[in-house]
Amino acid sequence: MTLRTRLLRNAAVVGVSTALLGITAPAATGTTAGPADSLAWADCEGATVDPRQQCATLRVPLDHADPDGPRIDIAVSRIPAEDPDARRGALLLIAGGPGGSSLDDPSGKGQKLPRQVRDTHDLIGFAPRGLAPSTPVTCGLDHGDLATSKLRPWPAPDGSVxxxxxxxxxxxxxxxxxxxxxxxxxxxxxxxxxxxxxRAALGERKISAWGVSYGTYVGAVYAQLFPHRTDRIVLDSVDDPDPTRVARAWLAGHEQGVEDTFPHFAAWASKPGNPDRLARRAADVRPMFLRLAARLDREPIPWPGANPEELNGNVLRQALLDGLYRPSRYPALAELIRAARRGTVPPAPEAPPEEVLQNVAAVGAGTLCNDVAWPTSPAVYEKGVAESRAAYPLTAGMPRNAMLCAAWPYPPREAPVRITDRGPSDILLVQNERDVATPLSGASRMREALGRRAVMVTVDSTGHDAYLANGNACGDRVVSRFLATGERPDSDLYCR
Known part of the structure; x- marks a missing residue:
């Protein structure tokens, strides 16, 4: 898959980031797996996975309040610890999303972990509930509504919602x-x-975890609900845990994330000798982009085979947001901008199969809308969009706009989990300074909520996903040492 394809392809609803009846429950009150929940490991299907990777299916209640009721499947994978004599336990890999899977991660990103971690930990992946090959869910959305610029709620060019x-x-x-x-x-x-x-089906008294992006919120919620089941928890590229807004805060964070990251792109896009150079000065890149987006609002360019089949201002703005996820995407973003300035488009981006898009969109929608009640009044969104457009023109009001949760028919079944400092001090946060999807400001709020339970490593780097991805060697060393030995810095650390 090309960089351009990855840049504009359809993905999860937000790229984006629940208490037990409003009460934070101690671990003893949480559900536990019984003997019938043991895992039958077998070879995994698919040619791309490591031959050591094994797969199994875990049966869980559809409704955890009704443990004897209907059950659904959760697909699970593992690569056992490479040194059985040194084995410490299991390291759960928690993907982003909602709508992401870590099922193949033991064979993929897990193999980037240092040998000491792979020697001592089984690497565990899973497809969250609703996401195939776990029992799948779908909304059956119209094809046009699967466009990323629809799943993310970009307002009309005049700001109307x-x-x-x-x-x-x-x-x-x-x-x-x-x-x-x-x-x-x-x-x-x-x-x-x-x-x-x-965790119980694996036979583990405690479990370690490496959660990324939305997976950091999952990891934090797990550590809140089951604090004494945790061993070593890494939260990488960290979501804002605001219990009053939850996913609304993650969406709103994009306006600051773009502002944090755009200057890095502008410096790259104006660097002499760059074959993808867009302007002579970094200061010229922003006004050039804003003019181009405004022109495309008025005069979209037909884009056969894309969804939607035109390059309009909001599709370009969404491409900017996607392109800022990591510097390796900058060339594809620049290619699109150059083409649009000429009045042309690159080849239409290849999208995943529609069945996959439908499944991912449904998991994202259900999770985001069930976690917290969203406002239903258009006036709330009109006010937020107007304020955001004025302060953050690059994102044109999208981060405070109404997504499908504004019309969600089901009230939340429980209040959002409030992340607190109650529990063991076994959490390490790692956060890039410039992250378009989970900005440093939101990560700092998670750090504040966790209090003495956590230490945060802030990395002088650009991109989403820090550890072993878009961070730096200093941050990687700190996280690897923690996973391998349990040793954390004595206080928060800045990795230049």
């Missing part, structure tokens, strides 16, 4: 019509309870 509210009602109706009972039981707290059933 009327179209977004109509889209929200149409998409929410489809989820209610096609999502069945499972769509009502997708939430971060449900995923955390599934994880504890997985």
């Amino acid at each position: 009327d179209g977004n509210m109509a889209t929200a009602r149409r998409m929410a109706d489809a989820c209610a019509r096609n999502g069945g009972e499972l769509i009502k039981h997708l939430s971060t707290a449900d995923e955390a309870r599934d994880i504890d059933l997985l």
Whole structure:
């Protein structure tokens, strides 16, 4: 898959980031897996996985409040510890999303871990509830509503949210019509309870975890609900845990994330000798982009085979947001900008199969909308969009706009989990200074909420996903040492 394909392809709803009846429960009150929940490991299907990787299926309650009721499947994978004599336990890899899977991560990113971690830990992956090959869910959305610029709620060029509210009602109706009972039981707290059933089925008294992006919120919620089941917890590229907004805070964070990251892109895009150079000076890149987006608002360029089949201002803005996820995407973003300035488009981006997009969108929608109640009044979004457009023109009001959760038909079944400092001090946060999706400001709020339980490593780097990805050697060393030995810095650390 090319960089351009990855840049503009459709993905999860937000790229984006639940208490037990409003009360933070001690670990003893959490569900536990019984003997019938043992795992039968077998070879995995697919040619791309490491031959050592094994797969199994865990059966969990559809509704954790009804443990004897209907059950659903959770697909699980593992690569056993490479040195059985040195084995310490299991390291759970928690993907981002909602709508991401770590099922293949023991064979993929897990193999980047230092040998000492791979020697001592089974690497565990899973597909969260609702996401195939776990028992899948779908909303059956219209094809046009699977466009990323629809799943993320970009307002009209004049700032109107009327179209977004109509889209929200149409998409929410489809989820209610096609999502069945499972769509009502997708939430971060449900995923955390599934994880504890997985921990018990693995035979582990405690479990370690490496959560990335939305996976950091999953990891934090797990550590809050089951604090004495945790061993070593790494939260990498950290979500804002605001219990009053949850995913609304993650969406809102994009406006600051773009502002934090855009200067790095502008410096790259104006560097002499860069074959993808867009301007002579970094200061010229922003006004050039804003003029181009405004022109495309008025005069979209046909884009056969894309979704939507035109390059308009909001598609370009979404491409900017996607392109800032990591510096390796900058050339593809620059290629699109150059083409648009000429009045042309590159080849249409290749999208994953529609069945996959439908599944990912449904998992994202169910989780984001079930975690917390969203405002239903258009006036709330009109006010937020107007304020955001004025202060953050690069994101044009999208981060405070109405997504399908504004019309979600199901009230949350429980209040959001409030992340606190109650529990063992066994959490390490690692956060890039310039992160478009999970900005440093939100990570700092997670650090504050966790208090004495956590230490945070802030990395002088650009991009989403820090550890062993877009961070730096200093940050990687600190995290690797913690996973291998349990040793953390005595206080928060800045890795230049």
